[in-house]
Amino acid sequence: MSNKYEEIAQAAIKLFEQKGYHATSVQDIADEVGLQKGSLYHYISSKEELLMKITQQSISGFNRRLEKIIETQVSAKDRLILAIQNHVVSVAANLEMTTVLLREALSLEPEHHTVIKNETDRYLSLWAQIIDEGVKAGEFKPGNSRLIALAILGSCNWVYRWYQEGGKLTPEEIGSYFAHIFIDGIKK
Amino acid sequence: MSNKYEEIAQAAIKLFEQKGYHATSVQDIADEVGLQKGSLYHYISSKEELLMKITQQSISGFNRRLEKIIETQVSAKDRLILAIQNHVVSVAANLEMTTVLLREALSLEPEHHTVIKNETDRYLSLWAQIIDEGVKAGEFKPGNSRLIALAILGSCNWVYRWYQEGGKLTPEEIGSYFAHIFIDGIKK
Amino acid sequence: MSNKYEEIAQAAIKLFEQKGYHATSVQDIADEVGLQKGSLYHYISSKEELLMKITQQSISGFNRRLEKIIETQVSAKDRLILAIQNHVVSVAANLEMTTVLLREALSLEPEHHTVIKNETDRYLSLWAQIIDEGVKAGEFKPGNSRLIALAILGSCNWVYRWYQEGGKLTPEEIGSYFAHIFIDGIKK
Amino acid sequence: MSNKYEEIAQAAIKLFEQKGYHATSVQDIADEVGLQKGSLYHYISSKEELLMKITQQSISGFNRRLEKIIETQVSAKDRLILAIQNHVVSVAANLEMTTVLLREALSLEPEHHTVIKNETDRYLSLWAQIIDEGVKAGEFKPGNSRLIALAILGSCNWVYRWYQEGGKLTPEEIGSYFAHIFIDGIKK
DNA sequence: CATGAATGAGCCTTCATTCAT
DNA sequence: TATGAATGAAGGCTCATTCAT
CATH class of the missing domain: 1.10.357.10 (Tetracycline Repressor, domain 2)
Structure with missing residues (x-):
């Protein structure tokens, strides 16, 4: 549960709140933390x-x-x-x-x-x-x-x-x- | 606002409630009213x-x-x-x-x-x-x-x-x- | 099991034989039959x-x-x-x-x-x-x-x-x- | 061709046989030999x-x-x-x-x-x-x-x-x- | 040597919508 | 009206490979 995970989680919380879970894409979250979509999966499993x-x-x-x-x-x-x-x-x-x-x-x-x-x-x-x-x-x-x-x-x-x-x-x-x-x- | 529209709306209400709006596909609604997906668009615009x-x-x-x-x-x-x-x-x-x-x-x-x-x-x-x-x-x-x-x-x-x-x-x-x-x- | 399905199956057989199943993408099959990738799914389920x-x-x-x-x-x-x-x-x-x-x-x-x-x-x-x-x-x-x-x-x-x-x-x-x-x- | 290479090759043989080449990921092989994915590339080129x-x-x-x-x-x-x-x-x-x-x-x-x-x-x-x-x-x-x-x-x-x-x-x-x-x- | 973060391309699949018939 | 074929964009996810540390 690295520091980066926390960053990702915060981005997700923010986006889920703003747009809703379904309307938030993994791409959105990746953009928010400045990673490639695929790179997120080093930190999350889904x-x-x-x-x-x-x-x-x-x-x-x-x-x-x-x-x-x-x-x-x-x-x-x-x-x-x-x-x-x-x-x-x-x-x-x-x-x-x-x-x-x-x-x-x-x-x-x-x-x-x-x-x-x-x-x-x-x-x-x-x-x-x-x-x-x-x-x-x-x-x-x-x-x-x-x-x-x-x-x-x-x-x-x-x-x-x-x-x-x-x-x-x-x-x-x-x-x-x-x-x-x-x-x-x-x-x- | 034909009778069929009401039927479609009822199906949508039921499905939106059960599965949520995003998780309900137009296909689901069509199935529920017994129409093809494409046919729905004679009654709804989106x-x-x-x-x-x-x-x-x-x-x-x-x-x-x-x-x-x-x-x-x-x-x-x-x-x-x-x-x-x-x-x-x-x-x-x-x-x-x-x-x-x-x-x-x-x-x-x-x-x-x-x-x-x-x-x-x-x-x-x-x-x-x-x-x-x-x-x-x-x-x-x-x-x-x-x-x-x-x-x-x-x-x-x-x-x-x-x-x-x-x-x-x-x-x-x-x-x-x-x-x-x-x-x-x-x-x- | 329309005529188109047969066409798709033939394309798949040909490509699976040539490149192997894993190395054949759904895109390859779609290209072979002249459809969009997504359109294949009117005929196949996977x-x-x-x-x-x-x-x-x-x-x-x-x-x-x-x-x-x-x-x-x-x-x-x-x-x-x-x-x-x-x-x-x-x-x-x-x-x-x-x-x-x-x-x-x-x-x-x-x-x-x-x-x-x-x-x-x-x-x-x-x-x-x-x-x-x-x-x-x-x-x-x-x-x-x-x-x-x-x-x-x-x-x-x-x-x-x-x-x-x-x-x-x-x-x-x-x-x-x-x-x-x-x-x-x-x-x- | 160090000893480690042989170990990796053995793991690959085992996994390729069990799951097939395409279905075996580099991660699988790394797991099998107890290395990280990236470390494998000190021994193999691809x-x-x-x-x-x-x-x-x-x-x-x-x-x-x-x-x-x-x-x-x-x-x-x-x-x-x-x-x-x-x-x-x-x-x-x-x-x-x-x-x-x-x-x-x-x-x-x-x-x-x-x-x-x-x-x-x-x-x-x-x-x-x-x-x-x-x-x-x-x-x-x-x-x-x-x-x-x-x-x-x-x-x-x-x-x-x-x-x-x-x-x-x-x-x-x-x-x-x-x-x-x-x-x-x-x-x- | 070893790590693990990062990439970037690609994968299969879904889906709202359009349109010719 | 009704169909169903077709689209095209997007979605979540995987993975071989690279590289700075």
């Missing part, structure tokens, strides 16, 4: 492997960070707030990679797609776990924790579709606002 | 036009329905509830077409993409408008209405990624639950 | 399929003809003579196709290769059967019929490596001579 | 040169051995028997190399191919010479010595296509049997 590794890395990061938050010794409510803030901030900080994960995972071959799907399902379960613990602790109303998790994840993931660096709000502010919405609701 | 019309139709539907809800003579809160329920139910009822809209719009040529983008922006504005009216009416807390709209839309759009017909909850129930979450929050 | 069909057709012909000879109501000796003459004449008459069969079969994918291998094994068994019947009838000395068949087939197949149209001897003469050698030997 | 040297060595061996047999002071018949036995035993003893010679020679560039072709023609002439001498000595019937040589060579070469070590018959037994067939024929 275009799809590139996509796989990118999505893998992305979802792993999300899982790792959420696990850390879950271990935190604060109230469930605070853990949920942290999780929301962290997710939104991560999406913004890794906008291209997250976009590739959320938009291109289904371009993976079935077997690779399954791997990502499983990690994604696990991520959802971790969110539901936080909510369940909040209910158990009497911090949240009893409810369908998986459905709540899906609502929260929907909002937080969607950020990749509209967030722009340099906008009026920082990712931290967006995250806080979202946490506030989910916890307190919007009614007066 | 594969991309098919995608354009599908996404166009989908976003138009969302806008049309939301406009109708906005005109309803009930409280802002009830209009928001209606809007959420309606959106979720529509996603579920037109799962394939909505998936194509939300997932494949960026496969459109830039000029077409812009058209869809504009209608999508308009849809967001309509949501923000409802929220603003709720705030003005004292029903909702003052806040960043566009951000709230993005949160709600994120949750509601995301449904296309996980909803499955025949699941435990009906689309109506999911919509109600989501409305409840956003209006009341999840804290006890 | 280059390998072309090789498969050619070898299949070739070995089938050999089996079919030998079966007919076996059914002939003449002495085993005469059937063997007929078989040798027929094989040599067939090799000469279908020199290119036979060359492809005998030289390129191992370029087939394992699964296709197995099919050809099985038919080839069957061909050998038919030869051994003739010899066994000759032994039983007291026309041939008892012996290892399979080994004798391999000796005869070796000589007769090898013809593809040296036969040239317009040479001093006709295929019929070569066949007769070979039959004579195997039946009578060369000693005075 | 992949084709490797094939050339292998086939050269193989055909030279056949010619050398046959010349020695021709010089033997025994009857023509015995010399023929020796030649057949020797050829079959050599094929079996150098199965891989012989396979490469007989199967891959046409993968050589035209100029190299010509060299091998000439040595092969010479080999055939040596066989015909033995037969001619047998005829002159009254041991064999008068006949087309070249055609007889081709028949014998066909049988004996073909052995490379079916011989398997550890079979029921030893190469010596096969050679003797073949000699017997050609000299005496199979008729009772």
Whole structure:
């Protein structure tokens, strides 16, 4: 996993985000890093492997960070707030990679797609776990924790579709606002 | 816009949803409707036009329905509830077409993409408008209405990624639950 | 299996014989029939399929003809003579196709290769059967019929490596001579 | 011609036999000897040169051995028997190399191919010479010595296509049997 | 001697689109 | 309308060979 591989992966992330996986040719990636098309294959074994590794890395990061938050010794409510803030901030900080994960995972071959799907399902379960613990602790109303998790994840993931660096709000502010919405609701 | 065109569009929707736009060949569509590849071109002018019309139709539907809800003579809160329920139910009822809209719009040529983008922006504005009216009416807390709209839309759009017909909850129930979450929050 | 397919197959046979399967590109075949490379794929599904069909057709012909000879109501000796003459004449008459069969079969994918291998094994068994019947009838000395068949087939197949149209001897003469050698030997 | 070259040549023989010349990559050979692809080129000048040297060595061996047999002071018949036995035993003893010679020679560039072709023609002439001498000595019937040589060579070469070590018959037994067939024929 | 990065040409195949029939 | 032959560009990938280190 040389330095050059990292360069290639970065080029791929950028191009996959800009044009989409299918619309990005290996030639495009080669041009971006200043190599011949064939030379790329010293570093990668296929275009799809590139996509796989990118999505893998992305979802792993999300899982790792959420696990850390879950271990935190604060109230469930605070853990949920942290999780929301962290997710939104991560999406913004890794906008291209997250976009590739959320938009291109289904371009993976079935077997690779399954791997990502499983990690994604696990991520959802971790969110539901936080909510369940909040209910158990009497911090949240009893409810369908998986459905709540899906609502929260929907909002937080969607950020990749509209967030722009340099906008009026920082990712931290967006995250806080979202946490506030989910916890307190919007009614007066 | 003959009857045959509708048949072709339906086939395209189904296949674009199943395999993705790029992975669906014109041959696939022809096979699905029982025509030869060449014959399709009596009805369509290009594969991309098919995608354009599908996404166009989908976003138009969302806008049309939301406009109708906005005109309803009930409280802002009830209009928001209606809007959420309606959106979720529509996603579920037109799962394939909505998936194509939300997932494949960026496969459109830039000029077409812009058209869809504009209608999508308009849809967001309509949501923000409802929220603003709720705030003005004292029903909702003052806040960043566009951000709230993005949160709600994120949750509601995301449904296309996980909803499955025949699941435990009906689309109506999911919509109600989501409305409840956003209006009341999840804290006890 | 249009007329054009036959044209393509003929071109392939000619080129595979001249340059070998691997050294023949799809471009070469396309050039030979005056089509674009991509246009070939209206008629074939892959280059390998072309090789498969050619070898299949070739070995089938050999089996079919030998079966007919076996059914002939003449002495085993005469059937063997007929078989040798027929094989040599067939090799000469279908020199290119036979060359492809005998030289390129191992370029087939394992699964296709197995099919050809099985038919080839069957061909050998038919030869051994003739010899066994000759032994039983007291026309041939008892012996290892399979080994004798391999000796005869070796000589007769090898013809593809040296036969040239317009040479001093006709295929019929070569066949007769070979039959004579195997039946009578060369000693005075 | 270092020791390493011999190692590389052996690897090439093995791989060319197993997968065919075209299907064997320089990488395959490098892997087999535990070198990097680029390092091979300290020992060889091209992949084709490797094939050339292998086939050269193989055909030279056949010619050398046959010349020695021709010089033997025994009857023509015995010399023929020796030649057949020797050829079959050599094929079996150098199965891989012989396979490469007989199967891959046409993968050589035209100029190299010509060299091998000439040595092969010479080999055939040596066989015909033995037969001619047998005829002159009254041991064999008068006949087309070249055609007889081709028949014998066909049988004996073909052995490379079916011989398997550890079979029921030893190469010596096969050679003797073949000699017997050609000299005496199979008729009772 | 050995490495491994890089080349550049070539390979088989796919595909949206056109058009004569 | 419908066909299906044909196009031509592009795609992902392989590979023998070179060369600076």
